[in-house]
Each structure stands twice: as C-alpha cells, then as structure tokens.
Amino acid sequence: QVQLQESGPGLVKPSETLSLTCTVSGASISSYYWSWIRQPPGKGLEWIGYIYYTGSTNCSPSLKSRVTMALDASKNQFSLKLSSVTAADTAVYYCAKYGDAYNLDYWGQGTLVTVSS
C-alpha cells in the first residue's frame, strides 16, 4: 500500500523559505511523477508542480520563480522549497503520487504551514 507523509515546520516567517519533505512508503521514488499541491484555509486546491525521478520538474507559472523541488532516492523522499513567502502562502500542503493516466492516485494527509512573524 502506497503511503505519503509530509513533514516540515508549521510556522515560517515572512520573506523566509518554506521547506517540506514528503516520505514515501510502498512505492519507489525512482518511478512515477511526484507532486505538490496546496490549499489555503477555506479555499480551493492549487497545483504547485511535480518532479520526476530523473530530476526533471515542472511548476505552476505563478509559482515557478519561487519553487525548488528535489528528490532523494536513498531516503525515498522528495522535497519542496518555496522562497520569499508571504501570508498568502499559508496553506495545507499536500504531496501526492501520479498514476499512469495524468491522475493523482495517492495523497499524503497534508500539513498546515502558517506564514507569520
């Protein structure tokens, strides 16, 4: 059974960098595409981007300048960094796995990150 678990600080100061890690079990990180999605409190879901095991990435145009994604095959983890955060980046951040048909088939439970001084 595939499981994903987000981890990282729950509070980040404005202008700093948000850093999250997703630990995967039940599937090899060296296959599939892996994604980050976020959801501001009371709002809808927003696609952030994905990373492939080769290291290739793609991001939402609106976030591209601030997003860095990486993958650590030895730990079966992938990560997200979002720089220069503001209050608008406060959200529940989800990691997810892509299936074979452009779909997100497994999701983590999500982690709330609050941007505040």
Next chain:
Amino acid sequence: QTVVTQEPSFSVSPGGTVTLTCGLSSGSVSTSHYPSWYQQTPGQAPRTLIYRTNTRSSGVPDRFSGSILGNKAALTITGAQADDESDYYCVLYMGSGIYVFGTGTNVTVL
C-alpha cells in the same frame, strides 16, 4: 492564465442525480485534457474518483461517472447518498507538463 471553472455549489436530494461540470475560461475541454475528479471532505485529503475522463478509481462506487458533455468535463452522481456531501474538484492537463485544478463545487445532499 487559464482558469478552470466549476459551479460553486449544488444541492441534491437523497437518491437524486446531479451533474457537476468542469470548463475552461477559454476553449473546450476534451479527452486530451485527461480530466480527473477528486472528492474532499472537510479536514481530509482529497480522494481520487475519476481519471482519464471516465475511469473510476479503485473502490469508487459506480454511482459516480465521468464524461465529456458539450465543451466541458462532467461528473455525474446517480442516486446520491448522504456521504456524497463533499467538495469536488476537477483537474485538467493543459499540456507542457502543466496541470490546473478547478475552482471546486460544494455538494449538499438534503
């Protein structure tokens, strides 16, 4: 920037049928957008319902079905049940590795 639009809310009676749609601010949705649908209840992670337009994810009841209706993707719930009361999101593949979530529809069963 492309906006993927969904109805803000729908109300359906128990046992009734409701069709949610997923459209583009510019252009038509087709199977080439690989529409997928996700159900989210408050405080929970989304759950995959439908992918590749009309393929049900494992364990999803057959009262959920996906299709293309006109120029939009559609999710139909036939025989709605109380536990179908949720938020529903579509996702479209826009090409060049870019995905966009729809604005979401809140479904009430009463």
